[in-house]
Amino acid sequence: MTVTPLGIPRRMLEFTVDGAPVRAPEGSTILDACRAAGKDIPTLCQGDTLRPKNACRVCVVEVEGSRTLVPACSRTAEPGMVVRTGTERARHSRKIVLELLASSADLSTTPGAAEWIKEYEAKPDRFGPDAARVNEEPRIDNELYVRDYAKCILCYKCVDACGEQWQNTFAISVAGRGFDARIAVEHDAPLPDSACVYCGNCVEVCPTGALAPKTEYDMRAAGTWDESRQTETSTVCAYCGVGCTLTLHVQDNEIVKVTSPHDNPVTHGNLCIKGRFGYQHVQNRG
Amino acid sequence: MDLHFGDGKPTDEERAAVDALLGPPESSWEGADRSDADLRWARGGRAARDRRDLLLPGLHALNDRVGWISEGGLGYLCRRLTVPPAEAYGVATFYAMFSVRPRPATVLHVCTDLACTAAGAGDLCAGLEERAGSGVSVERSPCLGLCERAPAALAVRAGDPVRTAVAAPATVDEAVRAADAPDSAPEEPPAVLAVPQAGQDGLLLLGRVGVVDPASLDDYRAHGGYTALRRAFELGPAGVIREVTDSGLAGRGGAAFPTGRKWQATASRPDHPHYLVCNADESEPGTFKDRVLMEGDPYALVEAMTIAGYATGAHKGYLYLRGEYPRALRRMEHAIAQARARGLLGDDVLGQGYAFDIEIRRGAGAYICGEETALFNSIEGYRGEPRSKPPFPVEKGLFGRPTAENNVETLVNVLPILTMGAPAYAAVGTERSTGPKLFCVSGSVERPGVYELPFGATLGELLRLAGVRPGLRAVLLGGAAGSFVRPDELDVPLTFEGTREAGATLGSGVVMAFDASVPLPRLLLRIAGFFREESCGQCVPCRVGTVRQEEALRRIAERTGAAAADDIALLREVGRAMRDASICGLGQTAWNAVESVIDRLGAYT
Ligand code: SF4
Ligand code: SF4
Numbered sequence: 001m002t003v004t005p006l007g008i009p010r011r012m013l014e015f016t017v018d019g020a021p022v023r024a025p026e027g028s029t030i031l032d033a034c035r036a037a038g039k040d041i042p043t044l045c046q047g048d049t050l051r052p053k054n055a056c057r058v059c060v061v062e063v064e065g066s067r068t069l070v071p072a073c074s075r076t077a078e079p080g081m082v083v084r085t086g087t088e089r090a091r092h093s094r095k096i097v098l099e100l101l102a103s104s105a106d107l108s109t110t111p112g113a114a115e116w117i118k119e120y121e122a123k124p125d126r127f128g129p130d131a132a133r134v135n136e137e138p139r140i141d142n143e144l145y146v147r148d149y150a151k152c153i154l155c156y157k158c159v160d161a162c163g164e165q166w167q168n169t170f171a172i173s174v175a176g177r178g179f180d181a182r183i184a185v186e187h188d189a190p191l192p193d194s195a196c197v198y199c200g201n202c203v204e205v206c207p208t209g210a211l212a213p214k215t216e217y218d219m220r221a222a223g224t225w226d227e228s229r230q231t232e233t234s235t236v237c238a239y240c241g242v243g244c245t246l247t248l249h250v251q252d253n254e255i256v257k258v259t260s261p262h263d264n265p266v267t268h269g270n271l272c273i274k275g276r277f278g279y280q281h282v283q284n285r286g
Numbered sequence: 287m288d289l290h291f292g293d294g295k296p297t298d299e300e301r302a303a304v305d306a307l308l309g310p311p312e313s314s315w316e317g318a319d320r321s322d323a324d325l326r327w328a329r330g331g332r333a334a335r336d337r338r339d340l341l342l343p344g345l346h347a348l349n350d351r352v353g354w355i356s357e358g359g360l361g362y363l364c365r366r367l368t369v370p371p372a373e374a375y376g377v378a379t380f381y382a383m384f385s386v387r388p389r390p391a392t393v394l395h396v397c398t399d400l401a402c403t404a405a406g407a408g409d410l411c412a413g414l415e416e417r418a419g420s421g422v423s424v425e426r427s428p429c430l431g432l433c434e435r436a437p438a439a440l441a442v443r444a445g446d447p448v449r450t451a452v453a454a455p456a457t458v459d460e461a462v463r464a465a466d467a468p469d470s471a472p473e474e475p476p477a478v479l480a481v482p483q484a485g486q487d488g489l490l491l492l493g494r495v496g497v498v499d500p501a502s503l504d505d506y507r508a509h510g511g512y513t514a515l516r517r518a519f520e521l522g523p524a525g526v527i528r529e530v531t532d533s534g535l536a537g538r539g540g541a542a543f544p545t546g547r548k549w550q551a552t553a554s555r556p557d558h559p560h561y562l563v564c565n566a567d568e569s570e571p572g573t574f575k576d577r578v579l580m581e582g583d584p585y586a587l588v589e590a591m592t593i594a595g596y597a598t599g600a601h602k603g604y605l606y607l608r609g610e611y612p613r614a615l616r617r618m619e620h621a622i623a624q625a626r627a628r629g630l631l632g633d634d635v636l637g638q639g640y641a642f643d644i645e646i647r648r649g650a651g652a653y654i655c656g657e658e659t660a661l662f663n664s665i666e667g668y669r670g671e672p673r674s675k676p677p678f679p680v681e682k683g684l685f686g687r688p689t690a691e692n693n694v695e696t697l698v699n700v701l702p703i704l705t706m707g708a709p710a711y712a713a714v715g716t717e718r719s720t721g722p723k724l725f726c727v728s729g730s731v732e733r734p735g736v737y738e739l740p741f742g743a744t745l746g747e748l749l750r751l752a753g754v755r756p757g758l759r760a761v762l763l764g765g766a767a768g769s770f771v772r773p774d775e776l777d778v779p780l781t782f783e784g785t786r787e788a789g790a791t792l793g794s795g796v797v798m799a800f801d802a803s804v805p806l807p808r809l810l811l812r813i814a815g816f817f818r819e820e821s822c823g824q825c826v827p828c829r830v831g832t833v834r835q836e837e838a839l840r841r842i843a844e845r846t847g848a849a850a851a852d853d854i855a856l857l858r859e860v861g862r863a864m865r866d867a868s869i870c871g872l873g874q875t876a877w878n879a880v881e882s883v884i885d886r887l888g889a890y891t
């Protein structure tokens with residue numbers, strides 16, 4: 001059972017989305033309101049447990065009176081706002097952003113990407129075979145998770161999850177600038193030499209699979225990763241008294257990954273190294 | 287926060303450089319010898335974290351002393367400031383003037399931007415790479431703000447103190463001499479040589495350049511200095527804001543926002559402290575007017591900042607000065623110290639009971655830090671990435687407080703506004719663009735330099751004044767973020783509204799003339815390369831779009847007509863998304879110049 005805290009009641013405000021009036025609690029983002037009104041807007045850098053960095057720009061919408069398009073994920077709705085989500089202008093930007101992303105990074109493990117590319121008729125190939133890509137070799141320098149930055153879209157979620165928004169470890173940040181910007185630990189060292197505590201909360205929030213548990217990474221490489229054959233079971237972590245909720249992802253009677261529900265008021269999806277990675281003893285059938 | 291510091295140890299020099307900035311460490315937690323007290327208490331926590339804004343000065347201290355930033359040096363700085371090393375590494379790698387890899391103690395920055403390339407920077411670089419010894423690293427640099435003396439080179443030699451020398455116009459010999467012996471390199475010519483109108487009557491902004499001794503506060507006062515501040519104290523903060531509002535002064539940094547309104551919005555915020563920030567990170571290629579003002583009339587800026595601080599209720603002003611301006615830095619440091627010694631800054635300015643002081647922050651080579659919110663992040667010790675707006679700086683600016691940010695030229699306009707009075711000032715220029723405007727003219731002209739004209743003069747008049755050479759092919763108006771205009775469009779009036787109607791912009795006041803000898807596709811490639819290098823990398827349309835733009839321009843550089851049509855269509859589509867969906871002005875304007883060359887100059891057809 002998931003307990004959803006009710007919070008303090010908030011005033012409602014009214015504005016229009018695509019010509020229809022919508023009501024949303026004060027403080028909602030345009031995205032919240034649109035989703036509540038049943039409108040689908042693609043998002044990549046937005047996360048349900050983090051303040052969005054609004055860096056990917058796939059969620060842009062038109063707001064009357066604004067010179068540029070507006071990121072729906074982070075702009076708070078104001079009374080009387082006139083928002084249009086599906087205009088040619090907004091769709092054009094989303095399409096180009098998808099093309100720019102897919103032509104520079106590997107989106108093969110990004111949920112939603114393939115569908116959006118189809119829906120927006122994006123053609124990432126049209127920049128030609130010589131278009132610059134983020135060419136990075138996967139970094140496999142520890143037994144717990146793999147960093148495959150060729151898949152990274154620089155959404156900053158891992159930085160925020162590791163830093164001030166959740167973990168307070170500050171082991172990773174963005175280094176460099178422009179197209180050369182990369183997620184890195186201090187002096188771009190291997191993970192075991194860094195401040196990383198292997199909580200895996202960055203892995204939890206990564207929207208592209210650039211950060212993946214080693215188990216998942218190995219199984220994908222071997223071609224055995226198959227989500228349709230996986231079951232999810234919720235249980236409580238037995239390591240310490242915090243009692244975090246764990247979701248065990250099990251395939252063929254083996255735990256292949258551990259996550260935690262994002263709407264859980266104790267963890268908000270976060271775990272520590274033990275809860276997330278310390279499950280080998282369960283399947284030690286020796 | 288649970289910080290982890292690596293094993294790297296600072297060298298004695300690195301430790302000394304950091305301690306010179308922060309004072310000696312107190313406890314073994316931050317690198318001192320272990321004492322009994324260390325067993326009982328742990329340093330760190332809030333008080334130390336509040337010093338995060340010293341990160342950028344700390345990085346400068348290391349880079350200045352040894353020429354690059356080592357793991358041990360960075361680790362020690364992080365300990366002292368309780369900054370996570372990963373974040374400090376992210377900050378250090380953001381700036382072009384820092385290196386996290388070993389390099390020679392002397393770095394020679396050679397400008398390869400528009401004016402310098404037109405003046406032979408290519409040959410200069412080739413010659414230097416051949417001649418420079420192993421103790422010098424030659425690095426290609428975007429515009430050094432010395433365009434009137436192109437081609438330009440800046441030598442920086444690490445040590446205690448750091449030494450700098452400028453060679454402009456540079457020959458291979460002179461640049462090598464500057465790098466080999468920065469101490470004995472010839473003096474730079476006085477700032478006034480960049481002001482062809484010097485000595486003329488009626489100059490409101492440049493009038494003192496070349497007339498006063500920039501080192502002498504008395505000389506400044508003898509030439510009308512500090513009358514504006516006295517008037518400000520007579521009027522009171524609200525009165526100053528009223529004058530500035532009535533004068534119609536609009537920001538000169540490119541956005542042309544009404545200064546009075548900005549000040550009013552800051553002054554009326556209930557939360558305190560308020561901050562004043564002067565944006566002197568003049569990095570737009572082709573712009574050098576702020577440098578000339580700071581080098582030629584530094585006290586004017588000190589006075590203007592004091593007035594702005596007084597009007598907006600700030601007691602602290604930050605002067606964010608671009609890292610490539612060593613002489614402007616020295617002049618401003620001197621002027622601020624003198625003003626402080628004479629009671630014109632400090633606890634009781636002019637005995638009026640108003641406390642105000644100015645702190646200089648040195649940039650480190652990042653065009654994006656001229657964006658107002660990126661500048662706040664840079665001062666605060668974060669990566670110079672723009673913040674998304676709203677909230678606007680007048681509500682939540684520097685350190686999350688109400689902040690008025692103005693550039694140098696805007697602030698200096700406040701002096702004539704107060705001395706002449708708003709009506710007389712507003713009578714200069716046109717109805718909607720009031721006052722005088724500075725233009726930085728360079729390229730194919732006989733007398734490059736900073737020109738002051740009342741708003742409303744035409745582009746042709748300005749170019750005639752500067753002695754435009756025959757065979758004019760195109761004029762870049764407003765800098766890399768501006769647009770090109772044709773030789774038959776020279777009657778466009780230089781006002782905010784006039785350039786807007788003509789589909790151009792005044793931007794930062796750049797006017798670069800190109801004759802037929804300069805191939806436009808090459809210019810465009812340089813502009814595209816500039817944006818690619820200077821993008822902060824935060825948002826996708828800009829981070830990847832600037833790369834795709836440069837790639838397409840490279841493909842069509844040699845082609846025209848049908849062969850280029852596909853790539854031009856692609857440029858248009860990408861450019862439109864960059865303009866619409868980028869977070870900040872850099873990405874939003876990166877396609878302006880390219881578009882203008884395609885549409886107005888008809889290149890590639
Ligand atoms: S590694 Fe993942 S979470 Fe981190 S920035 Fe890249 S895509 Fe985002
Ligand atoms: S995940 Fe970590 S913190 Fe949570 S209950 Fe398990 S051991 Fe404790």
Ligand code: SF4
Nearest residue numbers: 822824825828870873
């Ligand atoms: S537009 Fe460019 S410079 Fe501005 S935030 Fe985006 S990536 Fe950074």
Ligand code: FES
Nearest residue numbers: 054056057059073
């Ligand atoms: S989801 Fe809104 S900008 Fe990325």
Ligand code: FES
Nearest residue numbers: 397402430432433
């Ligand atoms: S100094 Fe070289 S172009 Fe400005």
